[in-house]
Amino acid sequence: MSTPALLQLGLFLLVLLALAWPLSSYITRVMQGENPGVLRFLAPLERSLYRIAGIRPDEDMGWRSYAVALLLFNLLGALAIYGLQRLQGILPLNPQALAAVTPDSSFNTAISFITNTNWQGYAGETTMSYLTQMLGLTVQNFLSAATGAAVVIALIRGFARHNAARIGNFWVDVSRFTLYILLPLSLVLALVFTQQGVIQNLLPYQTAHTVEVTQFQQPKLDAKGSPLIGKDGKPVMVDSQTRQQTLPMGPVASQEAIKMLGTNGGGFFNANSAHPFENPTPLSNLLQELAIFLIPAALCLVFGRMVGDRRQGWAILAAMLLMFVTAVVVETSAEQAGVPQLSAMGVDQQASSMQAGGNMEGKESRFGIIDTSLFTVITTAASCGGVVAMHDSLTPVGGLVPTFLMQLGEVVFGGVGSGLYGMLVFAILAVFIAGLMVGRTPEYLGKKIETYEMKMTAITILVTPILVLVLTAIAVSLDAGKAGIANPGAHGFSEILYAFTSAANNNGSAFAGLSANTPFYNIMTAIAMFFGRFLMIVPILAIAGSLAAKKRLAVTSGTLPTHGPLFVVLLIGTVLLVGALNYVPALALGPVVEHLQMVSGH
Amino acid sequence: MLKTLRPALVLFVILSAITGLAYPLLTTGLAQLLFPYQANGSLIEKNGQIIGSQLIGQNFTGTQYFWGRPSATSPQAYHAGSSSGSNLGPTNPAQLDAVKGNLERLRKAHPTQTATVPVDLVTASASGLDPDISVAAAYYQMDRVAAARQMQMARLHKLVDDHIIGETFGLSGEPRVNVLALNLALDGLTAR
Numbered sequence: 001m002s003t004p005a006l007l008q009l010g011l012f013l014l015v016l017l018a019l020a021w022p023l024s025s026y027i028t029r030v031m032q033g034e035n036p037g038v039l040r041f042l043a044p045l046e047r048s049l050y051r052i053a054g055i056r057p058d059e060d061m062g063w064r065s066y067a068v069a070l071l072l073f074n075l076l077g078a079l080a081i082y083g084l085q086r087l088q089g090i091l092p093l094n095p096q097a098l099a100a101v102t103p104d105s106s107f108n109t110a111i112s113f114i115t116n117t118n119w120q121g122y123a124g125e126t127t128m129s130y131l132t133q134m135l136g137l138t139v140q141n142f143l144s145a146a147t148g149a150a151v152v153i154a155l156i157r158g159f160a161r162h163n164a165a166r167i168g169n170f171w172v173d174v175s176r177f178t179l180y181i182l183l184p185l186s187l188v189l190a191l192v193f194t195q196q197g198v199i200q201n202l203l204p205y206q207t208a209h210t211v212e213v214t215q216f217q218q219p220k221l222d223a224k225g226s227p228l229i230g231k232d233g234k235p236v237m238v239d240s241q242t243r244q245q246t247l248p249m250g251p252v253a254s255q256e257a258i259k260m261l262g263t264n265g266g267g268f269f270n271a272n273s274a275h276p277f278e279n280p281t282p283l284s285n286l287l288q289e290l291a292i293f294l295i296p297a298a299l300c301l302v303f304g305r306m307v308g309d310r311r312q313g314w315a316i317l318a319a320m321l322l323m324f325v326t327a328v329v330v331e332t333s334a335e336q337a338g339v340p341q342l343s344a345m346g347v348d349q350q351a352s353s354m355q356a357g358g359n360m361e362g363k364e365s366r367f368g369i370i371d372t373s374l375f376t377v378i379t380t381a382a383s384c385g386g387v388v389a390m391h392d393s394l395t396p397v398g399g400l401v402p403t404f405l406m407q408l409g410e411v412v413f414g415g416v417g418s419g420l421y422g423m424l425v426f427a428i429l430a431v432f433i434a435g436l437m438v439g440r441t442p443e444y445l446g447k448k449i450e451t452y453e454m455k456m457t458a459i460t461i462l463v464t465p466i467l468v469l470v471l472t473a474i475a476v477s478l479d480a481g482k483a484g485i486a487n488p489g490a491h492g493f494s495e496i497l498y499a500f501t502s503a504a505n506n507n508g509s510a511f512a513g514l515s516a517n518t519p520f521y522n523i524m525t526a527i528a529m530f531f532g533r534f535l536m537i538v539p540i541l542a543i544a545g546s547l548a549a550k551k552r553l554a555v556t557s558g559t560l561p562t563h564g565p566l567f568v569v570l571l572i573g574t575v576l577l578v579g580a581l582n583y584v585p586a587l588a589l590g591p592v593v594e595h596l597q598m599v600s601g602h
Numbered sequence: 603m604l605k606t607l608r609p610a611l612v613l614f615v616i617l618s619a620i621t622g623l624a625y626p627l628l629t630t631g632l633a634q635l636l637f638p639y640q641a642n643g644s645l646i647e648k649n650g651q652i653i654g655s656q657l658i659g660q661n662f663t664g665t666q667y668f669w670g671r672p673s674a675t676s677p678q679a680y681h682a683g684s685s686s687g688s689n690l691g692p693t694n695p696a697q698l699d700a701v702k703g704n705l706e707r708l709r710k711a712h713p714t715q716t717a718t719v720p721v722d723l724v725t726a727s728a729s730g731l732d733p734d735i736s737v738a739a740a741y742y743q744m745d746r747v748a749a750a751r752q753m754q755m756a757r758l759h760k761l762v763d764d765h766i767i768g769e770t771f772g773l774s775g776e777p778r779v780n781v782l783a784l785n786l787a788l789d790g791l792t793a794r
Binding site: 004007008011049052053054055065068069072073076077080123125126134135136138139141142143171174175178179182183186187190191194195196197198199200201202203205206207208209210211212214215216217218219240242245246247248249251253254255258269270271274275276277280281282283285286338339341342345346347348349352353354355356357358359360361362363364365366367368370371387388389390392393394395396486487488489490491494511512513594597598 | 628724771
């Protein structure tokens with residue numbers, strides 16, 4: 001990896017840690033019910049919210065009630081998004097008069113946004129009205145992130161409390177995380193984005209009179225408006241020209257800010273963060289990268305603070321950082337190396353002071369290779385899924401890295417809350433494995449890990465690989481699945497594997513050549529997203545409830561310390577081992593084969 | 603369940619109103635107040651008519667203009683109402699054919715150019731609306747533009763250099779040239 005790339009990575013990590021540390025202190029205060037500092041002027045709003053809703057904020061819930069409240073709340077979210085999409089044609093704030101979204105796509109998008117996946121089968125600028133973007137998608141960007149945060153806070157309480165029957169109040173956790181953390185951060189970030197050039201308005205799309213006339217071909221339409229098919233079975237094309245360029249508008253910055261802070265990743269436009277109106281400058285790009293990792297990084301430190309041993313939080317963060325940095329190095333090197341077939345044709349892919357070089361297909365000039373690679377690793381290490389480049393056009397190894405990061409279970413920072421709860425489950429597995437090696441009952445943070453916790457751990461660790469591998473196998477076996485493939489050969493398999501990996505792990509990015517807006521993929525990916533989210537959350541809440549009820553054991557000479565380098569290595573080893581065992585065969589059929597084909601010149 | 607329904611419903615409705623209406627509308631108000639130019643799309647106007655956005659690339663094919671990157675939007679290139687990349691994989695024969703086609707077109711248009719072709723000129727951007735090209739890509743086209751405009755090379759070279767946008771903090775992003783801005787400046791010179 002080149003020096004500028006290392007400097008860029010160093011700058012990113014430095015700013016990230018400098019911001020995450022104070023934020024972790026603030027989040028801890030807010031989630032422990034203390035005074036939210038400068039934002040205490042919102043406290044009357046919070047109190048009246050509870051009063052109208054009939055919530056008693058001091059009344060904690062057991063894990064079952066917590067889970068029921070969570071599921072019901074998310075179900076309402078799904079219904080609201082579905083309804084808004086189906087009715088947007090007759091609702092206000094729709095200057096482009098966009099029609100109702102199809103039932104299967106609306107269903108897919110509803111599941112996608114409540115599960116914090118934000119997989120998008122549709123193209124935003126030609127599908128969603130401003131009202132749907134704001135009141136449907138932006139709302140779930142907030143609430144799905146707050147849901148994830150609530151679950152991890154409940155799990156942390158499970159470790160921190162002892163002999164307790166309850167793990168917190170879901171309504172209070174969601175409200176406070178939304179009002180005091182996500183909302184103020186988003187408002188500030190949205191305004192900075194606007195300053196950089198991200199648009200924020202409610203205007204109809206504008207028309208520009210371009211400098212040159214654009215010549216192009218488009219399908220000839222018959223009287224009914226459907227394309228005319230010629231004798232050769234292909235649509236008949238007619239020459240056209242235009243001197244007009246439609247410039248899409250909309251409330252983009254407000255959605256962009258929470259899209260990143262909430263690790264959602266659903267773009268306002270089809271090109272997502274590669275679109276100049278979503279991500280106009282290298283600075284806006286750096287801020288988007290920071291926003292993705294900010295809360296997941298801070299939550300690790302919140303964990304340390306809440307269990308009363310900050311080193312525990314740093315150990316988890318260190319494990320994430322080590323895996324992340326390794327991924328950045330591999331990704332950047334692969335993309336910088338470019339495609340040998342292009343060099344053979346006489347294309348200059350060498351990086352210099354005058355050009356980024358490397359594999360520039362599907363990338364933007366302002367970001368080049370270094371910024372793009374860093375963003376790509378961040379967005380898939382975290383379960384963000386916003387993209388700054390077209391992942392389908394990455395080199396084989398460049399595509400393998402994001403795929404494998406998601407397959408690790410989105411625990412390298414991961415989503416807001418979900419990254420840390422996923423990682424804490426791996427920590428439980430790691431101490432269990434260590435316990436087996438020395439023949440001692442495993443314990444983590446003074447809590448004995450017993451059969452019940454291990455059963456729940458097994459469910460959460462197995463659910464996503466089963467979803468990914470089974471659904472991929474089904475899709476490649478059926479014509480409906482194979483019909484979506486855009487690139488031939490091994491790469492086509494990678495497209496489908498990536499789609500289900502992304503959906504089940506709630507990432508949401510895509511190898512976007514895959515035509516996924518079909519009833520088959522809309523339903524299959526919705527299944528992956530829904531169970532990939534809630535079949536994790538419910539067992540994790542069960543673990544939280546079970547741990548809270550246990551008494552705390554004293555540290556003895558036989559206790560495995562879980563804050564040192566030994567444990568960090570053990571934890572990384574566990575994550576990589578489970579990921580590799582599950583996915584190496586599938587990866588071998590996709591990106592590995594394609595890489596070998598590329599370097600051997602086939 | 604019913605005991606849970608009331609808090610769920612009320613909380614959902616109020617939080618939706620706060621995050622889905624109050625927040626985006628407040629952001630819109632503040633953005634329009636503080637940064638109206640950027641908030642409305644960084645539009646470039648000439649004689650009261652919108653001729654483009656600083657941030658959105660346009661399709662250029664004339665010999666007197668610098669050309670942007672290949673665009674995969676459909677049906678026409680640089681169709682800003684429908685952003686999209688090509689999504690072609692590196693080993694897809696269609697991708698290699700596309701690059702080969704772009705290469706031949708460029709070499710034919712630049713017969714005096716002996717340098718290898720910069721990669722960004724033969725590969726489609728992610729959004730299909732990339733406003734920029736690399737500095738190398740701008741230099742590659744200077745001979746052709748200078749000949750078409752019968753312009754002194756030194757003068758054109760200076761104009762291009764004046765339009766180079768450097769890295770942010772000397773670190774983030776890539777040095778680049780905004781194609782629309784450069785072409786408008788060229789037309790401005792000729793008009794004078």
